Amino acid sequence: MLTSKHSISAAKPLLERYFWPLLALIWLAATGLDRLWLHLDQRLPAWDQADYLNSALDHGRALGLVAGGSWQGWQPLLDLSPKIPPLASLLNGTVLAIAGDHPDQAAWALSLWFGMLLLVVALWGRELMGAGLGLGAALLCCLMPLLAELRVDYVLEIPVCASCTWALWLLGRWLKGGKWLQALAAAAAIAAALLIKQSALLVLLLPVLWVSLSALWLGGPRRLQLLAAMALVLALLLPWLQHNLVTTLGGTQRATLESAAREGDPNASSLAGWLWYPKRLPALVGELPLFGGIAGLVNCQPGAGQWQKNGSG
Structure with a gap:
């Protein structure tokens, strides 16, 4: 028991010292696996149902970054986003100008958004209980089946998740x-x-x-x-x-x-609508992150104040 305690206490400053390299390694590993999957998957790319990819390309052209376009002013730029706000398309269009406009190449934009999500999750966990929790939380994000799927599918869920998590952390x-x-x-x-x-x-x-x-x-x-x-x-x-x-x-x-x-x-105002995602939570999040997180929450609750003090100090 003493050896175990000493090992844990010795690991804490080590994790804190190498926090940033380890976090970068987690992101690089997830990104590498995503690129490998896209390389091995030879199916036709999914249809751009919501025009997210086309919107990013249009915004890249409007900024004069993508071939075939040029800067025309603010009003034409705002005309390109009549239904969905433009920020993701502006940033993704900038990435596409560098990475390329093929759907597999466009996934580099999602990798950057996912890196933003890992960063805020790791910083939030580090603030609460130290580097170990922050790195563990970032690693669990990489293991979630839904996030793994969305990292290679050009939709806006990863940017929304990352930006909302940042906003919640900064609000707190x-x-x-x-x-x-x-x-x-x-x-x-x-x-x-x-x-x-x-x-x-x-x-x-x-x-x-x-x-x-x-x-x-x-x-x-x-x-x-x-x-x-x-x-x-x-x-x-x-x-x-x-x-x-x-x-x-x-x-x-x-x-x-x-x-x-x-x-x-089901309708959003019905009980079935409210239970739509909770019923699917184990499959979306994954059993290990979900039940591991619940067990950690139950275990951490009595001393949360002390851990927060230690983490922020």
């Missing part, structure tokens, strides 16, 4: 720290998530309301910080939202309610 840091820079960083992350896809609001709405009410309750500089953060979010969203408000509302209605009804999925 602001609530705890109460600094101006933390408030503005959280606001920028929230705006970025919403500028990737409107559905990010479903993830962020309740946490944002909770943090906002907590800031009002705590008072002091947090109230002014809250107003400044709200102003920043609106300032970042309004240029696109004002330009595409009607098509955005219509597209959201068609893409969520109407398409779900045509495909036979």
Whole structure:
């Protein structure tokens, strides 16, 4: 038992010292496996059902980065995203200008978004309980079947997941720290998530309301910080939202309610709709990450405050 304790205590500073190289190694291993899978998979690429790939190429051309396009100004650029916000297409189009426009090459953009997800998960875990938890959480993200599938399928789920996780982490840091820079960083992350896809609001709405009410309750500089953060979010969203408000509302209605009804999925307001994903959680997340995470949560609960103190120190 003493040897085991000494081994664990000796591993902690080692993990902390090599935190960044180990995190980079985890991302490189996941990316390498993704590229190997894309190389071995000789099937025809999936049809670009939601025009995400075409949108990224169009935005790359509008920026003058992809061959055949040139900069035409802000208004034509905003015209390219009438239904889905443009941030992911702008960034992905920039990556496509370097990596290439083949669907397999476009997956490099998803690899970068996944790296962003691993980074915030690792930093969040490191802040809570140290480098071991952060690296373990990042590794579990690589083992999740759903994330592994989405890393090689050109859709927006990985960017949405990464941006929402960043926003939630920064919201918690602001609530705890109460600094101006933390408030503005959280606001920028929230705006970025919403500028990737409107559905990010479903993830962020309740946490944002909770943090906002907590800031009002705590008072002091947090109230002014809250107003400044709200102003920043609106300032970042309004240029696109004002330009595409009607098509955005219509597209959201068609893409969520109407398409779900045509495909036979349960209504979002029904009990079956609310239980749709929880029932599939073991298959989506994977048994090891899911039950390992639950076991860790139960085991960690009594001493969470002490671990948080140790992790942040």
